[in-house]
Structures are given as structure tokens and as C-alpha cells.
Amino acid sequence: MIDLDDFDLPEPPMPPMGGDGDIGFDQADIDALFGDLGGPVEKKKGLRAVIESKVISQERLPMLEVVCDRVVRAFASSMRNLTSDAIDVSLEEVTSIRFGDFMNRIMLPSMVGVFQVKEWENYGLITVNSGLIYSVVDALLGGRGGSGSAPVVIDGRAFTTIETALVSRMLELALSDFAEAFTPIEPVTMELERVESNPRFAAIAGTSNICAVATFRVDMEGRGGEFSLLFPYATLEPVRHKLLQRFMGEKSGRDSIWEAHMAAEIRKTQVIVDVVLGEKAMPLAELKALEVGQTIALHKSPDDPLDLACGGVKLAQTQIGQRRGKVAVRLITDVSKERMPA
Template sequence: MSDDFDDFDLPEPPRIDQGAEGLLDQAGIDALFGQVGGFGQPKQGLRAVIESNVISRERLPMLEVVFDRMVRIFATSMRNLTSDAIDVSLEEVTSIRFGDYLNHIMLPAMIGVFRVEEWENYGLVTVDSGLIYAVVDALLGGRRGGEPLMIDGRGFTTIETDLVSRMLGHVLSDLSTSMAPITPTTIELERVESSPRFVAIAGTTNVCAVATFRVDMDERGGSFSILLPYATIEPVRHLLNQRFMGEKLGRDTIWESHMASEVRKVDVTLDVLLGERDMELGVVRDFKVGQTIPLFADPDQPLDMQCGGVTIGRAQIGQRSNKIAVRLVSDIAKEKRA
């Protein structure tokens, strides 16, 4: 019996022409790495994976609490600085790559570079033009209301930079105060730049946490953002990962207090070493009842007081109420142990 499929020819599978030397042609390279198209063309192949903007963000609950607490503190600082009605709000806390953050800064702007002494690393504070002119107008007594007049291409003057630096000082001081319940921090403003090219404190692909704040004052205002690279907050990431402030990570405070109270009730045996002398085993074997062993020690010389064979202090021997007693002559906590 003949097979019905004997005369049926299967088509050849598609292959990429690798040439005589087994190399991929241009079509194969484009298919593998992704063809470079025009603006708006979707990325394909490995290019889509490498240049992906999707960031796996690690949520830091305590960092959000810090920024939320900073809203209330900074609003009070700005009221005292400008004597105006100030409304501060936290717009968002997100994660972004450092290079993308610099590319999205709307110029003109002022960028403050600050250093956290305890973390030995840097962060950024970016103030947009709207808030810059609003702060300058408020501190110099400008008219309230209306949009500030911006001149394209004009750099910031020394007076404007100094006035905004005062506001940045309050921002960093309030950030340090907000961080204090979690970990003490000392934050110092190092310099203020107007170009993103001079604030490269991290690699372009490094992931950073960014908090954006909105400041409104009498129908004028703007926004500023605080950027903290994940490398900067690495020393305290375990604290910022806590779900609530003061989390003990499984420790039982009731059991700790009970253990501490019971330890104080334990009886401790103390030994006072009257002296030491090296003797041969034959002499020790010939000891007799009533024999006197000289120790060549002065009666007023301080003696070692030991607990479990460890010297914990120095004492003098004496007599009190017809009983042998010892008196401490050194602090136990500060005595250098052998």
C-alpha cells in the first residue's frame, strides 16, 4: 500500500543567509539587535531589552514617610522666610534613571548638590524657574499675583542665586529634621549649578528615588524635587524598608524587659586574690596543717577582685563588724581587664 504523502514536498524552513564565512547579513543583524528606525518607531530585539525604560522599583515605606513629614516642616520654614501664605504639597515619589532625570529638567533651573556626611554620598535638589522667580519676588517685596516675567536666555544673577540658596538651606535642614527619627543625618549644600552637565553625581543608568514638591504662594509658585540615588541611601536602606517607624524586626520588648530584670537578680560570686606564688610540686605535697605561706605582699596593696577568673576591679582588704571585708578602689566599669 502506498503512502498518501509520498508525493507531498514540505517547504524549506526560512533561513538567514550567513554567507560563505558563516556570518550574519545585515537583515539578520537587524533582526537580532533591533533595526534602528525613525522617531517614534518601536524598538525590537535586544535593543528593546537594553534600552527599556521599565524600572523595577523597590518601595521604601519610611522614605515616603520622611517626605510626607517634610511637607509640614518645610511649609512652616517658608512662612517664616517669606512672611506669606505658603501651601506645600507632595506630588509624587517615584524612581527614575539618573540620565533620564537630567534630560527631563526644564531649563532654566537651579540645581543644588548636597552631601550627606553620614552616608558619604551626594544628592540633588532641583528648583524650577517658576519657584525661583516666586521666591525672589517674595523676598524682595515684589507684587503678589500674576505670572513672573521670564527672559529667555538670561542667566541667574548673583542675588537670585543667593536668595534661592537660602531656600535650599531650609529644604536640606528640614530634610535632615524629617530623617532624624529614623537615622541622624548631617546634610550640607555644596554648590548650586544652572546646567545639568555639572551635577553628574551618579552614572546615567543608576536608579534614583525622586520626590517632587509643589509650592504655592499667593497665586504664584512652582515645584522642586529631591533626588537620592539608591547608592546614596544604601547605608540606611534596611531602615527605610521598615513598614512603620520603630519596627523591631521580630524582637519582643516584653521578653527583653523580663530578661533584664531577672539578670539583675542573679547571685554572683566574687573572689579576692590575696597573692600568688610559684612553688614546686614537692613543696606543695609536704604542706602541713597550720603552715604559713608568705606571699610577699603589703597589707595596704590593692588586690585583684575576680569573677569567674576574670579581673573586674581592684580592692583593699580590711575589717568591718568583726568580719573580713574588701573596699573597692577602682571603678569596675572602667577597669582595664587583663
């Protein structure tokens, strides 16, 4: 049996000591090491707290989700015709995010397409991640896909002109299919303006602006990736009231039966119209001095047009005459839908 007391073992090292005998790292040093320099955390107040808040409270756009579902079917067919491969397209999510947060989440290398919506006079983005970029290029150049193929090694180089042109064809198809799916809501034209590889050159909104993002997944026989369509809420503002509908054709509470009934009843309503023979400005004293039988000159001849009014609103112009022994008027202008000048 071996006794450890028979061996001269070295003493264990002592922890570093401070000048007063304490351990060298105190709480302040630990806080500084991990980035906490102490002191109360200043809370953001007022408008800055609202702008820089990470919480996004935005109303859902149900019809935008319906449009994206239509894009899935149309884009899958377009990609099959483009690549002659078995393509599976799925909708990952439709969500809201701040523009700055979205741009910071783009994984490089990637392509960012800037497109313009002609009718809305505003812009949107379509982003493609590297996996889908190399899969599309490989498919269009005749590469064979499959689960057994080796993964593409990304070496950090810039995209070539050929790669950019091939991916641009896919982006144009995606924008065309989205515009076609949007036609039942409102006809739009989306044109791809340019493709950037650096997200900083594709800024179309402020960092705090809220945007709607639809993310799609494309699978191409064991390869593929994701692409996203981004619309700032300022871009969707012209059709926001239509995107808030719960289903296609919703009239936001209008009832066609009651609308037709009210229109029919209004047409049956009797109104009193006045024919203004003429007007003359008189002092109040002269008006009070008028007596029965006194004549007032109106400076109107029998052939001059007279104003037809209802409730003090001039509607049209007429000529006075006689029909079947009664005084009558004949319209010489159409009834104006707008108020005629006095």
C-alpha cells in the same frame, strides 16, 4: 457621459527596480534604515548586567515618607512668609532611581543646588525646574500671579545673579524645613554649598548609584512648578535603620516589659567570685612533687591589692582583712565594665 478611454493618460510611475528585477529596498535595507543591522542581540552578563539593569529593587523607607509629609506643611508656611502669596505645596512621590537616570531627566533650564549634611559628612541635591524658578522670581520681585497671566517665555538665556540669589533663598528654606522635619529621627544640619545651572557640574555620586528622590509640587496662584530632593543611599546609610521603621519610636522588635523583667532577674542572680591571693608559675614535675604542709611563696604582702575575679575574668582590686571573725575583702577600685588586663 465621458469615457476615459478617449483620453491619453500618462502611465503610472514604476517602482525602482534592482538589477535582478526586484524592488530596490529589501529587508536588509529596511533594517539598516531603522537602525537594526541584524545579528543576535548580545545579552549583558555578570556584574555588568546587575550594574546596568533598569530594574531597581530597594526596600522602602517609610519614615522618609513621613518626613516629606511634614516638609509639605512646614515649607508651605515658609513660602507664604517669603512671598506673601497663597501657596499650596503637595508631595508628588517618593521613589528610588539611579543617579545617572535622574540627572538625564532634568529638563533645562533648571537650577541644581548641592547641599551638605554635616553630621553624615555627605552630599545631596535639590533641583528646581524652570516653571518654579520664574514663578519665585516673579513673586519676590512684586509680580502679580493669577490664572489670567501670560505664561513665561523661556528664551534659553543663563540665569542672572539676582535670579540665582532669589531662588537660593527658597532652597535654603526648603533645606531648613527638611532638617527640622528630620529632627524627631535624628538632628541634622543641611547647608547649601552652591547652585549650578548645568547638571554635569553637580555630580555627587556614580551614574549607577541608587538614590531616594522626593518630588514636591508648589502652586502659587496659577503659577508654580516642581522641585526635588535627592539623597544617595550612601548619604542615608547612617540612619537607614531608623528610616526603615514603620512608625515613629519603633524599637525594631524590642519589648520594654520583657527587657525590664530580664534586667531585674539578672540582678537577682547569684554569682561566685574569687579573690586571687597570688599566682606562681611552676614546672609540672615540681607541681606533682608537692606534699601536704609544704609552703608556696606567692611574693605578696598582706597590704598588697588582690584581684577579684568571676569566671576567670578580673573585675576589680581588693584588700584582704577580717570582719566579725571572718576573712573579708574590701574593694579599693570600682568594678570595671571592661575586662581588666591580666
